[in-house]
Each structure stands twice: as structure tokens, then as C-alpha cells.
């Protein structure tokens with residue numbers, strides 16, 4: 001018996017790709033926010049819209065007193081005032097929301113992305129019988145050459161799906177099950193911005209998913225075979241070296257990111 005309420009549509013592949021968001025959004029909604037330096041999966045900064053208790057920080061909710069599951073996030077007024085459209089997009093779903101923040105990621109390589117791939121810690125302290133927490137990715141900048149790399153098994157490239165990230169791309173991922181990271185390529189060297197939200201599985205989220213033409217399997221974006229082989233080799237060497245250094249693989253310890 002499942003211990004948490006889940007969305008059956010995610011069972012097969014661990015993700016769904018949804019209709020792209022078509023309304024224009026003023027880039028000031030993510031550029032003008034207050035960011036905190038917080039390293040996760042590469043060269044990143046984060047701007048929270050909702051956090052554990054309304055502070056501008058990005059820690060897992062279990063770090064606080066009292067600790068809590070990644071739900072009932074507190075909206076940060078000074079940030080949501082700058083990003084009203086983004087805030088509304090998330091709130092309109094009607095699901096319980098935990099961490100909600102914009103990630104800023106600098107360009108990287110395929111090998112970097114594989115090296116940084118990890119599982120999220122979304123359900124710590126989440127009581128049994130309540131909804132399983134998933135991650136919703138809403139791509140903001142137009143990065144059609146960048147891809148979200150998902151793997152069921154980080155050591156098995158055949159389990160990989162690469163989902164391209166033009167502006168408006170929306171995907172819902174069981175990121176505690178699926179290894180994930182982004183390979184961000186931009187010829188101008190600009191950062192990628194994406195709104196990432198912890199959302200609780202339940203009727204509201206399921207309704208929203210079905211209103212947005214969910215696709216449980218998409219064709220992977222093209223990847224040159226030579227590049228794939230080189231990236232895999234470099235990334236696995238770096239992952240092995242890191243594991244040797246720590247004495248364990250730190251990405252097996254679920255990430256707060």
C-alpha cells in the first residue's frame with residue numbers, strides 16, 4: 001500500500017510535461033527579486049517567493065523550529081510584490097505549496113549536469129496518508145538549447161530523457177525518484193531562470209495537470225553520440241572521485257535543492 005497519496009499519472013515515468021505557458025511575463029518579475037547565494041547543482045543563486053517561515057532563505061523546512069514538511073510555505077511579501085504574475089500562477093493551481101523559488105543557473109556542460117544530478121528531499125516529515133510532494137518546474141527564460149536531464153538510474157544513460165526548455169515550458173517531476181539536473185547552453189552566456197515549486201499531490205494538483213494536456217513520455221532532445229560518450233565518461237569519473245573523497249556518494253543523500 002502506498003504510504004502517501006500520489007498522482008497515478010506519474011507512476012510510469014516519474015514526470016509529466018504540460019502545456020507551455022503562453023502569457024508574456026515581464027522579466028523584471030525574476031530579475032528584480034532578492035537573490036541569495038546558495039549552491040545547488042552548479043553555479044546557482046536562488047530567489048525565494050515562499051519559504052518555511054517567510055524569510056528570504058532557501059533552507060529545507062525541517063531545519064526550523066518547529067520543523068515542518070515541505071508544505072505550507074509562507075509567501076514573502078517583499079518578493080511576491082515584485083513577482084505578482086509568478087505568484088499567481090502557482091497559487092492558481094490551488095495545491096499546497098512548500099518551497100517556491102526562482103533558480104538562476106549559469107551555463108554549464110553536459111558533463112557538469114550529470115555530475116550535479118541528484119535526488120531531492122521533498123518528503124521529509126511528510127505525514128503518511130498525506131500527499132506526496134513533487135516539484136513543478138516553470139521555465140522563465142527562453143533556453144531552447146538547454147535541457148532538463150532526467151534519469152531513473154544515474155548510472156544508466158539508457159534511462160535518460162532530455163526535455164528542452166523554451167520559455168513557458170512546464171514540467172512536474174517526482175524529483176525524489178528521478179535524478180535530475182539542467183544542462184544550460186546559451187550562446188550569449190546568459191543565465192537560465194526557472195520557477196521551482198514544491199507542490200503536494202492531491203485533487204487540486206491532479207485537476208490542474210489534466211487541464212494542461214499532460215504527456216508522460218516525450219522524445220529526448222537530440223544529443224550527439226560523441227558528446228554523450230565524452231560527457232558520461234567525464235561525469236562518472238568526477239562522480240567516482242567525489243565518492244572516494246567523501247567515502248560515500250553525497251548525491252545519494254537527498255538534496256535540499
Ligand SMILES: [Fe+2]
Nearest residue numbers: 119120175257
Ligand atoms: Fe533538485
